[in-house]
Amino acid sequence: MSWFPEEERRTTNWFTKFCSNVLKCGPVPKHVAFIMDGNRRFARKSHIQRHEGHVKGFDKLADTLEWCLDLGITEVSVYAFSIENFKRSKDEVDGLMELARQKFARLMEEKDSIQKYGVCVRVLGDISMLPKDVQELISEAVEFSKNNDRAILNVCFAYTSRHEMTTAVKELATGVEEGLLRPSDVSEHLLEKCLYTSHSADPDLLVRTSGEVRLSDFLLWQSSYSVLSFVKVLWPEFSIWHLFAAVLHYQRNYQAIQKGKEANLKDREAAVHQSDHQCVLEEIEKEQVGSKDCKNTDIQSRIRKYRLEREERERRFLDRVYERRRKSLESMLPVKISISY
Structure with a gap:
């Protein structure tokens, strides 16, 4: 299935559109994060192979991205593959890597759709842990779409929050050691700028499927002031009505969350x-x-x-961090690919 909405598979009826328009009268989250849990349980429930359950999960992601676009949600983050998933059986890990190969290859076949919808694809995580060919496919997709700004899709792959925060702390320590920063420059704000999500706003709403009520090391720092919605449905069974319910839950808690954010900003x-x-x-x-x-x-x-002077030190330090990351991603590009699309 395509990563992007296809006109021939749109089945939105008048009542769905009506409900969508009603929700749009209230505050709609700009950034929604999904923990797409339940693919394996869905496979067992449906008596299909585990790999097929993950394929069904990807198909549901394509549907969900369409619903989000229609609602006006401009940034989506998904937990695609945790570093902890490497501990699963070799067959399952190999199957997930093969699925990633297929889907990122398909993404690069849809360059026209990437440009049409103006989607910037970012892959957040330690990409160096992945097979070389998967690194190449990911880096190609990220590089091709990096200047798009109408919508953002963050795919968290080979990711955990603990690894992300540890990496950020190491960046700060290196900055101090190299003399780019003073120890007193280290702050919550600067640490945030060293996270993989440094160019994104924190998620307004975080949705987890399957009935589990934990975050499983996903965007722990970024979700401090997110509205959390735990849905008792397996990810491949997630529907537009579950999304609507999550957005309504967000709207009910909007005022309290905004007050908390404002108070935290003042304290910082x-x-x-x-x-x-x-x-x-x-x-x-x-x-x-x-x-x-x-x-x-x-x-x-x-x-x-x-x-x-402190702000100038921070700017030079962050320029160094982002430049190092840019070069690391470019080094993963296939030799035949030019980085100046």
Whole structure:
């Protein structure tokens, strides 16, 4: 099945459109994340091979992306393959890698649709863990679509939050060791910018199917202020009505979540300001100038100067991080592929 909506398989009736329009009258999440759980149980339930259950799961993803586009959801993140999945049987892991080969190859056959819908495909995770040919297919799809901005699809592959956060902390430690950052520059904001999702907003809504009520190491940092919806249906059986119910659940909790986000943002800004203030006072003390002898206006001026210098250090550091990641992805491209589409 195609990654993108096909006119011949659209079956939306008037009542579905009516319900969709009613939901659009309220706040619609811009970014929705899915833990697509239940493919194996669906296979057992349907008396089909486990691999076929995963294929059915991909087909459901294609449907869900269509529903999201119709609702006005412009970014979707999906948990496609956890690092923990490498612990499964060799046959199942091999089957999942083969499915990835087929689907990413199909994606590159749909370049016209990628451009038509303006979809930017990002693959988040440690791609180096994957077979070489899968790395090439993924890097080609990411490179081809990187300038699209109408919609974003984040495929979390060879991913866990613990691995992501560990990688981010290592990036910060390297930045300090190389002299690009000061230890005092390390903050929640800067750590966020080192996560795989650095170019995305946090998910507004996170949906998990199969009835499980845990996040399984998926977007743990990013979902701190997400509305969580746990659906008691296996992923291949997920329907547009389940999506509508999840969006309605989001709308019911919208005000409370927004207040929490705003309060958290203020706290973080205050913490950074306090850190800058403390660093300036420590500099003054090292200069053997008593803080009492400094006029408040002088201190405020130095704080402003320090903040600008810190922001410049952060910019140079993040430029280095993103450039390193860009080169790593380019190194995975097939030799025959030009990176200037």
